[in-house]
Amino acid sequence: MAVPKRKISKSKGRSRVANWKAGKVTLAECPKCHEMKVSHQVCPSCGYYDGRQEVAVEDKTAKAKKAN
Numbered sequence: 001m002a003v004p005k006r007k008i009s010k011s012k013g014r015s016r017v018a019n020w021k022a023g024k025v026t027l028a029e030c031p032k033c034h035e036m037k038v039s040h041q042v043c044p045s046c047g048y049y050d051g052r053q054e055v056a057v058e059d060k061t062a063k064a065k066k067a068n
Contacts, residue, residue: 030048042055
């Protein structure tokens, strides 16, 4: 079984762990509604992905009128 030869110091271990960070989200323009969306995901404003309707999205103005 593999065993470390020496104890890894706190600074060495912490500096290695410190570089685990989230990257920037890649945004792309939706070809249907031209809003910015996360690439390779359904557009939150129109519900289209890859040229077809995947999710039914309710219009915000219609939702506001129903509340009144």
